Amino acid sequence: MFHWLKHYMPRGIYARGLLILALPVVTLLLVVSVVFIQRHFEDVSAQMSRDIARGINVALSVQGDPAAEGVTEGLSLRLARVEDSDLPLSDQRRFYDFSGIVVMRTLYRSIPGLKSVQLPNDNDVVLYVQRAGQLFAVAFDRRRASPSNPHQLLVNMAFFGGLMTFISYVYLRNQLRPITRLAEVAEAFGKGRHEPYRPSGAVEVRAAGNAFLDMRARIERQIEQRTMMLSGVSHDLRTPLTRMKLSLAMLDDAEREPMERDVEDMQRLLDAFLDFARGNAESGAAEPTDAQALVAQIVQDAQRGGTDVTLAQSQGEGVVTLRPTAMRRAVENLIGNAVRYGTRCEISVVLTETSLRIRVEDDGPGIDPERREEAMRPFVRLDSSRNQDAGSGVGLGLAIAADIARVHGGVLRLGQSDRLGGLSADIVIAR
Ligand SMILES: Nc1ncnc2c1ncn2[C@@H]1O[C@H](COP(=O)(O)OP(=O)(O)OP(=O)(O)O)[C@@H](O)[C@H]1O
Numbered sequence: 001m002f003h004w005l006k007h008y009m010p011r012g013i014y015a016r017g018l019l020i021l022a023l024p025v026v027t028l029l030l031v032v033s034v035v036f037i038q039r040h041f042e043d044v045s046a047q048m049s050r051d052i053a054r055g056i057n058v059a060l061s062v063q064g065d066p067a068a069e070g071v072t073e074g075l076s077l078r079l080a081r082v083e084d085s086d087l088p089l090s091d092q093r094r095f096y097d098f099s100g101i102v103v104m105r106t107l108y109r110s111i112p113g114l115k116s117v118q119l120p121n122d123n124d125v126v127l128y129v130q131r132a133g134q135l136f137a138v139a140f141d142r143r144r145a146s147p148s149n150p151h152q153l154l155v156n157m158a159f160f161g162g163l164m165t166f167i168s169y170v171y172l173r174n175q176l177r178p179i180t181r182l183a184e185v186a187e188a189f190g191k192g193r194h195e196p197y198r199p200s201g202a203v204e205v206r207a208a209g210n211a212f213l214d215m216r217a218r219i220e221r222q223i224e225q226r227t228m229m230l231s232g233v234s235h236d237l238r239t240p241l242t243r244m245k246l247s248l249a250m251l252d253d254a255e256r257e258p259m260e261r262d263v264e265d266m267q268r269l270l271d272a273f274l275d276f277a278r279g280n281a282e283s284g285a286a287e288p289t290d291a292q293a294l295v296a297q298i299v300q301d302a303q304r305g306g307t308d309v310t311l312a313q314s315q316g317e318g319v320v321t322l323r324p325t326a327m328r329r330a331v332e333n334l335i336g337n338a339v340r341y342g343t344r345c346e347i348s349v350v351l352t353e354t355s356l357r358i359r360v361e362d363d364g365p366g367i368d369p370e371r372r373e374e375a376m377r378p379f380v381r382l383d384s385s386r387n388q389d390a391g392s393g394v395g396l397g398l399a400i401a402a403d404i405a406r407v408h409g410g411v412l413r414l415g416q417s418d419r420l421g422g423l424s425a426d427i428v429i430a431r
């Protein structure tokens with residue numbers, strides 16, 4: 001029902017917090033000001049003006065009567081007879097003098113023959129009244145016609161409202177900082193960076209922070225164990241393999257060759273395992289890299305190695321923060337697949353303000369959409385008949401490339417190539 005509201009809501013937690021904080025305060029101030037000024041000041045001003053009007057009417061009606069000597073002074077009015085030419089051309093009121101509007105309205109209504117009202121400042125009111133063919137100037141104190149300084153209330157409210165909102169905002173910021181910090185650390189960990197972090201802030205945020213630390217420790221422990229296990233096994237298997245190779249050398253040629261090939265295969269497998277187990281630990285630190293140049297270099301190296309690779313249609317330029325060695329490995333894996341399962345391979349790089357996309361396309365059979373997820377899992381090889389002539393892979397190429405993309409905060413996306421008809425593998429990372 002309130003879905004459309006979402007579009008207008010600020011997205012950051014600070015802005016939202018401020019909104020939640022300021023909205024009730026501002027609404028309250030507005031309601032109070034409007035109701036108070038409308039009801040209270042208007043009513044009170046009208047009452048006071050009516051009273052003073054009554055006094056003026058009395059003073060004017062007894063004007064010139066010797067028996068009523070002293071009435072005008074008694075009413076604290078200053079009355080004077082003036083020439084018609086002294087009558088001001090218009091009423092006078094300062095634009096922010098809102099109670100003056102009510103004063104004028106009431107006076108005009110209550111004093112017959114009133115010609116002009118002058119409200120030049122906070123202290124004086126001067127009226128010009130026509131009575132019995134005579135023009136009188138009546139002066140009295142403004143404080144008798146309306147409550148003094150009504151705008152003071154508004155100024156005070158606005159000032160203290162602003163002050164309190166500011167103080168609350170500062171306080172709120174301190175409460176929100178631990179949340180944004182936690183978000184930063186979690187995001188960094190998602191990209192494979194371990195940033196120092198100590199839970200702080202309110203109890204709930206602290207609890208979330210501690211849960212995150214536990215989780216991070218467990219994941220790191222598991223990664224470490226995986227690495228140790230894989231490298232341990234691979235390493236320990238090497239010694240017996242070497243021994244086997246040595247004893248094979250004793251055999252005669254006919255029996256030896258197939259077995260030697262097997263042993264070599266096993267050794268290659270072990271190397272791949274070790275490689276994978278070490279993962280990104282040894283892939284170096286992230287540094288600002290010219291992505292176009294890096295890919296061009298990879299393509300050149302591959303071409304020199306006799307691979308049919310072309311660099312096509314590249315867009316945009318600039319530096320991207322990435323781990324060059326790891327990225328090179330990912331792209332080389334994709335190129336390796338492309339020429340293993342297809343015959344030629346085309347690479348394109350698109351660099352925009354916010355992202356980098358390295359696309360590797362080939363003219364092979366591609367991968368069915370429903371098997372793409374599976375193909376990216378470690379040690380998975382699809383459709384072994386297809387790979388018979390393709391040598392013995394381990395099934396790690398795509399898994400490693402996906403891992404590397406993830407470490408850069410990106411993804412490896414598989415699709416179908418429009419231009420070559422085979423697989424199209426995209427490494428997409430945010431800049
Ligand atoms: N370009 C491609 N065209 C068609 N199928 C592919 C392509 N790339 C990968 N595949 C399929 O996905 C599977 C997994 O690929 P992956 O690179 O992970 O392993 P691999 O190439 O078999 O072995 P490795 O790369 O470890 O030597 C492959 O066995 C293959 O069936």
Ligand SMILES: [Mg+2]
Nearest residue numbers: 337393397398
């Ligand atoms: Mg491969």
